[in-house]
Amino acid sequence: MVRVSEEWLNICGGCEVSILDIGEPLLDLLPQLQFVHMPVLMDHKYFGQTGEGTTMEIPEAEVGIITGGIRNEEERQIATEMRKRCDTLIALGSCACFGGIPALANQYVMEDLYETVYRASYTTEPSATPSEDLPPLTDRIYAVDEVVDVDAYLPGCPTSPDLIVEALTAVLEGKPFSLPERSVCDECPTTREKKAVTSVKRPLESIVPPGQSVESSRCLMELGYLCLGPVTKAGCGGHDKVPRCIRAGMPCRGCFGPIREGANPMVDMMGALSSIGLDPRSIPDRSATLQRYTGAHNRLRPLPSR
Amino acid sequence: MAQPAVEPVRSNEFEPLVLTFCCNWCAYAGADLAGVSRMQYPPNIRIIRVMCTGMIHPNLVIEALTKGADGVLVCGCHIGDCHYQSGNMRAEARADSIKLMLEDFGLEPERFDLQWVSASEGARFAQVATDIVERVRALGPSPYRV
Numbered sequence: 001m002v003r004v005s006e007e008w009l010n011i012c013g014g015c016e017v018s019i020l021d022i023g024e025p026l027l028d029l030l031p032q033l034q035f036v037h038m039p040v041l042m043d044h045k046y047f048g049q050t051g052e053g054t055t056m057e058i059p060e061a062e063v064g065i066i067t068g069g070i071r072n073e074e075e076r077q078i079a080t081e082m083r084k085r086c087d088t089l090i091a092l093g094s095c096a097c098f099g100g101i102p103a104l105a106n107q108y109v110m111e112d113l114y115e116t117v118y119r120a121s122y123t124t125e126p127s128a129t130p131s132e133d134l135p136p137l138t139d140r141i142y143a144v145d146e147v148v149d150v151d152a153y154l155p156g157c158p159t160s161p162d163l164i165v166e167a168l169t170a171v172l173e174g175k176p177f178s179l180p181e182r183s184v185c186d187e188c189p190t191t192r193e194k195k196a197v198t199s200v201k202r203p204l205e206s207i208v209p210p211g212q213s214v215e216s217s218r219c220l221m222e223l224g225y226l227c228l229g230p231v232t233k234a235g236c237g238g239h240d241k242v243p244r245c246i247r248a249g250m251p252c253r254g255c256f257g258p259i260r261e262g263a264n265p266m267v268d269m270m271g272a273l274s275s276i277g278l279d280p281r282s283i284p285d286r287s288a289t290l291q292r293y294t295g296a297h298n299r300l301r302p303l304p305s306r
Numbered sequence: 307m308a309q310p311a312v313e314p315v316r317s318n319e320f321e322p323l324v325l326t327f328c329c330n331w332c333a334y335a336g337a338d339l340a341g342v343s344r345m346q347y348p349p350n351i352r353i354i355r356v357m358c359t360g361m362i363h364p365n366l367v368i369e370a371l372t373k374g375a376d377g378v379l380v381c382g383c384h385i386g387d388c389h390y391q392s393g394n395m396r397a398e399a400r401a402d403s404i405k406l407m408l409e410d411f412g413l414e415p416e417r418f419d420l421q422w423v424s425a426s427e428g429a430r431f432a433q434v435a436t437d438i439v440e441r442v443r444a445l446g447p448s449p450y451r452v
Binding site for chain 1: 396399404409
């Protein structure tokens with residue numbers, strides 16, 4: 001019996017749904033797993049059931065799963081405690097691995113964020129920034145591995161249920177788990193004709209005509225849709241192998257992150273786009289578009305005023 | 307161990323470090339010519355010889371500028387003279403996006419320059435090198451400099 005401890009930090013909850021979405025294989029896994037801590041499922045308080053405790057209590061477990069990045073001091077404390085209590089720590093989902101969508105906020109300084117959220121927004125009644133009984137926010141959004149050591153990464157927004165099974169099975173058998181350094185293009189079934197792109201179209205202009213299969217479609221980048229496949233790690237298709245967004249007729253948005261650790265998808269993509277003769281100015285909001293899920297690790301940052 | 311006779315001059319003034327990529331066929335020969343002709347140009351240039359400007363991926367430039375260099379200069383053959391037919395045209399296409407991305411990294415686009423220097427243009431290499439060193443000196447140290 002392997003004890004599993006799961007914690008969600010700065011996240012929407014989609015990765016938890018993805019765990020549930022494992023479906024039938026979950027039934028085979030469950031007899032070997034014992035969930036000892038999982039706030040999304042069970043009511044387990046950090047400081048005793050009535051708040052009488054003085055130290056944070058997270059039960060010991062062989063496997064720890066963290067979803068979501070770190071946005072406030074409470075989340076930082078939980079992540080540190082999880083690391084202490086778990087033998088193997090898995091970062092699940094793009095937020096835990098690279099900051100994810102919330103890390104787009106790293107483009108702005110804190111005062112601007114407070115101003116927009118609590119005062120400047122058209123639909124908000126202006127009020128003071130709340131501070132009472134709330135954990136203070138960290139200066140920016142951190143990926144889990146910027147705060148504690150992580151043993152396995154499972155990116156994706158949300159990640160594929162097949163990959164969760166693969167990772168859990170690997171951990172149960174005591175094997176290391178990592179994704180191969182391949183790009184989404186390596187698993188993409190569309191046809192490439194090596195023709196230059198002249199302009200960038202937006203995905204809301206029709207892509208794959210209804211009724212046409214992706215296998216018979218041309219490469220979306222060649223059709224003029226900004227597809228992050230060339231600079232994104234493969235694996236989102238799971239057992240199906242076909243990348244999920246491509247399967248749905250949409251270009252890749254880069255949720256699996258850089259192919260190699262430390263690579264910069266924006267620079268890689270801009271280099272590739274300008275090499276095929278595309279005007280680099282025609283890419284809207286390039287910094288955030290090309291680093292939509294990878295804003296932590298200081299990739300997205302407020303621009304210094306000049 | 308013998309001590310150097312003259313202590314190196316160290317001043318507190320900012321001395322820019324400009325990484326220079328020169329293509330093997332034109333610009334490196336041009337820089338060589340500037341050297342053997344004893345032309346004067348600032349010692350702030352550090353030349354790296356590459357086979358073609360077309361192989362200089364934006365990653366190399368961004369990496370240099372975010373890890374300590376104050377400026378990056380890329381020199382290659384004039385358009386039409388590329389040893390590999392179209393490598394320098396590729397470099398030219400990339401130069402635009404490099405300048406755009408420097409803004410995303412909070413750097414001045416003027417820290418990067420792409421210039422064509424043929425093997426016979428030693429004087430031009432000296433001029434181009436002087437220009438970028440002076441320009442970067444005026445901008446000051448890169449914010450990423452450690």
